[in-house]
Amino acid sequence: MVPNDRKYTRDHEWVMVEGNVARMGITAHAAEALGDIVYVELPQVGDETVMGESYCVVESVKASSSVFSAVTGTVVEVNEELDAAPEKLNEDAFKNFIAAVEFTEINEDELMDAEEYEKFCEEEA
């Protein structure tokens, strides 16, 4: 269920690295915990992100939550579809990225693979 083509954070975000660009989103577990997502406050192309700091806010009927960046760098692409259709994150959180960041810093040791992440979710529950 959790794709093994990418890495995961302890805050339930996924990050897919291609060269020096990291494509980031939230996990299905995060989307499910949030409930129906009604708004995604997207970053803008050119924004700076800092590892471990919030770069996006996801709002559901229950709460609004910060989404933290796994990398430090500059936003080069955002998934503007989420503006009109935030429910895409509920439908398939792994297929719908939030932003792509050209990064200067990443700490891969902090990130988990799919198996580790699944275990992490079980432990957290």
Added chain:
Amino acid sequence: MRSEYKLIFERSHEGRRAYDLPPCDAPCAMSEIPEGLRASAPLALPELGEVDLVRHYTNLSRRNFGVDNGFYPLGSCTMKYNPKINEELATVFDEVHPLLDPEMSQGCLALMKEMEDMLCEICGMDAFTLQPAAGAHGELTGLMHIRAYHEHRGDTGRTTIIVPDAAHGTNPASAAMAGFKVKEIKSAPDGGVDLDALKEAVGPDTAGLMLTNPSTLGLFERNIKEIAKIVHEAGGLLYYDGANLNAIMGIVRPGDMGFDVMHINLHKTFSTPHGGGGPGSGPVGVKKHLIPFMPVPRIEENDDGLYYLDYDKPDSFGKIKSFYGNFGVIVKAYCYIRSLGAAGLKEASENAVLNANYIMNKLRGVYEIPHDRICMHECVVTPTEEMMKNEVHTSDIAKALIDRGYHPPTIYFPLIVHEAMMIEPTESEARETLDEFIEAMKGIAEQVKTDPAAIHAAPVTTPVGRPDEVTAARKPIVKYEG
């Protein structure tokens, strides 16, 4: 109970009036108004007879739910009963105008000064300002003190406010509003501040830490002395969010815990009406080192024992509200403090804590208690795993409580507890009321087993059942489109 209740626009009939005036015989001044500024059509106001108008609003008002008609255990909001005598006493000042000369309004100034002094005593602070209009405004004002303090010392690198992830959402919002960066730190497993995370987060950029104690989980922060030490040694200040002050009056004081600046929500702790019942008030208290930066005017006493308003405070960051704050609210809170006295305030806190623990203990075994230890003035419970297997979640339990005549507790907050229900009974409630509420909660738990469909259908006793929250949030219709 279900009813299609028409909007006032849908009740409109052309030509109906709630008044009968003779035709206007004054010359029409329309020509005085430049052509481009004239309305092309009359304003589309609803047209109703007086009886229909009165019934419309009277019937709507009867759908209100408040502390005056039922139990309202909305955690973190302290929905205590507001004694009616306080409302009455506040009307004594109805005729006073804020521009009246200070020598003509000595009574008002004396009351405000006394209020400042009483709040200092209750909170262990050195000075209070009554200006902020409500809690969040108090937070902003408090943070402006922190900013002014660092800037005055020439320490301009302190740009970050640390906020625990369990904090009220207003904390990071106020910090951002005051021009700070916000650094969020994770809570420890027991719901308190994670000391290691705090040690790692503080540094030369730390302006301060914002904290509630008791925490948003309704638990006393046992490490508060250690927290204060870490923040102070890093050069930061400690901000106390007074949201949960109702748990500790007369028992422990924020000033003694090491806090430098704080705000109080008078409408929570000191029994003034919430929300639509009247404006709020968020007095801010500070320790000595922050007094020079406080908003002006300060109320001072001259050699003749007369009060005056002192604007001559060169280091003050200025006014933050017109006049002197929401005076009427201050009067009500003053009356509350005076009627209870020191012993009464302490007793109020003790009963608030006792009531929350009573509920928590009675619900143990029926609901989950994620942080099971003696709580303060509110407790957090969650649905059991079995309830969740039956697809019954916190929101369903909240809706089922509505059918049983209760305002639901705060739900899905604090965010660090999955499916949280935060119950704050306050000291106002009699044991019978608590018992009835506990029975209602148990009844819901039982019904989850026998008839979960009924829980999913709740509420059935209200004019509106389950509005489509998702569509309402994704595609809101914000004006009448009839």
